[in-house]
Amino acid sequence: MNLSKSLYTKAIQCPKALWLKKYNKEVLTPPDATALARFETGNVVGELACKLFPNGKEVIYNPDDFNGMVETTKEWIEEGLEYIYEATFLYNGILVLVDVLKVTPDGLEIYEVKSSSSVKDIYLHDVSIQLYVLKQLGYSVISSNVVHIDSSYVRGDELDLNGLFKIVDVSDEVNTLQVDIPKRLEEFELYLADRDNEPDIDIGSHCNKPYECDAKEYCWRVQRNIPEYSLFNIFNLGSKKQIELYEQGIVNIEDIPDGYAMTAIQKQKVQNWKEQVTFVDEENIKDFLNTLNYPIYHLDFETFQQAIPEWKGISPYQQIPFQYSLHIEHSDGIIEHKEFLGEDGIDPRYELAKRLVEDIPIDVTVLAYNMSFEKGVNAKLAESFPEFTDHLLSINENTKDLMFPFQKKYYVTPEMQGSYSIKYVLPSLVPEMAEAYKSLNGIQNGSDAMNAFPKLPSMSPKEKADTRTALLEYCKLDTLAMVEVLKKLKKVIE
Structure with missing residues (x-):
């Protein structure tokens, strides 16, 4: 065999x-x-x-x-x-x-x-x-x-x-x-x-468990023409409701019967997609914006992990921050930018923490997208470097989440496909920013950055210089994207 x-x-x-x-x-x-x-x-x-x-x-x-x-x-x-x-x-x-x-x-x-x-x-x-x-x-x-x-x-x-x-x-x-x-x-x-006839096995939860199968694109898109956004995005793959609808030949969201039993959030997703309209909760968006005080410090970290920790005080698979971008937005519309990118081949955490507390004062509004990640990185830095502990924890206490109004469905568009991930929110609200990522050279997403930084020591001088430039351009675009998304939210209440 x-x-x-x-x-x-x-x-x-x-x-x-x-x-x-x-x-x-x-x-x-x-x-x-x-x-x-x-x-x-x-x-x-x-x-x-x-x-x-x-x-x-x-x-x-x-x-x-x-x-x-x-x-x-x-x-x-x-x-x-x-x-x-x-x-x-x-x-x-x-x-x-x-x-x-x-x-x-x-x-x-x-x-x-x-x-x-x-x-x-x-x-x-x-x-x-x-x-x-x-x-x-x-x-x-x-x-x-x-x-x-x-x-x-x-x-x-x-x-x-x-x-x-x-x-x-x-x-x-x-x-x-x-x-x-x-x-x-x-x-x-x-x-x-039987070398001529491939097995007749339908799609299901096994397509993703324990790993996403390398045949998934073929089985889903090529063989069954399942669209990128389908009933599988509404219900968990393998759920009773998803299986029930799929067995009835229903894949497209617009084909889900109007009276089908769903939760309130599921109904909203389905209805929004069927009607292809944008839903905006102006009052709740206004309340969210009122929690932000100028100047607003838009913060984004880039991290990588090591299965085998190279430096003292690090655990396997710990998120190790090596870079951040900071766009500082003032009430008069002036935008400043600050950034840090660690040296390759050495533990970047201390220098990053030192620069971060220099760049972000105590008691200012810090804005992150999915703040639990940034706060988690900050908390670990505070634990590792006692001299910065109070300052870093103060940053955490004043961090707000730009994801919140999208997660709470205060602003929903069909293009977001029921998701509040920045991957879907950004192209929906600021399509030109999404296109800007595609024009970046070499580093176009977080995974690219995460994979590139630990490889810097083995690169030639030119390749290293080009990669460092690409890392800075990518991370800078991340926080600039946050500035633009916030600007869209502000326009809702103007």
Whole structure:
């Protein structure tokens, strides 16, 4: 059947995805920059985790000679080598590479390394197929384990691997899954036996769980012509109401019956889309604007995360701010701009916090879009640098959320598609600003910025200079966009 453990878990999510990967992979959406960065992180974490199991040997990956990898693994097991990295086994067309295999006098131990901060259900299927293959080959497996990042770990002066990683024994769970594997493999083999006809599997919650499937665009847009904004945006995918309407052949929001039972917010979304009108609650917008006092400090942070913290005081996957933009709007209409971008290769937090308290006085109105993010970053900075604590917490106390009137449905347009995300609000209210993002060079969204900053140390001088300029231009546009959105809100009550 030629099945790897990654293809097996893909088939667990959806057998059609497996079939497409085998026979029609051209329709699959290639991984974006964020996904590629996640893969790279996984590789780095995997290599580091091997140091928990020292003095082992790695089976060198050779896609042209899996049999050779299998033989090498077998020889090292027979020699009694304690730790084997990428131990390779092949049974009945199923190929598995065990991240770390421990060889003991009593049997083998499996260690699957993941860069996430918890054990997910899909990981159990990943380990279970490894266990299945080893057992079918006659090996005695005495434990199965998942090694993952412990997000509660805080780095000290040196990296403590035993603190960074958590080892979880999942033997009971994966042993329980063994009974279903032969039936699953038989099902997958039946699907793959028909090379001409892809499986007839409908869309559903499995398209997004545990990961967004790389066939989703094909299955949803190409095969079923489901629009970007559909009933799936009104009801949660997989909800009873969504399934009920979908099974009746209803996909478009305008086809939802007028008398269909919905919550008040759902009804408003549907009605607004059907009538294609803009709803504005002038009184509540006025009340919101009255909470803002000039000068208004429009603030936006850019952050990145590290699975393996490089600097003291940082936890895995902590949001590390490296940049901010600040547009200061005065009552007479004058706009000032201030900004900060950390130096690459060093911890940017202290210098950023120092500049931030210089740029934002105590007791002024700070405006953010989705303020919980900015306030969370500020709170962490306040915790990390006591000399700035009072000032940073004061900033938080005076922070208002520009998202609030859209979240509360005080201002709704059809173009917002029922969302209050800036991704939909901005092009609806200030379309020229949305176009300005598309003209940016290299950095056009938060994900681009998050991926670019940690790569600066490895760039050539010119590439680094260009990327730093692009980062500054992008972040500046974020707060300028907030100025323009606020201006639209003001016009409502003029």
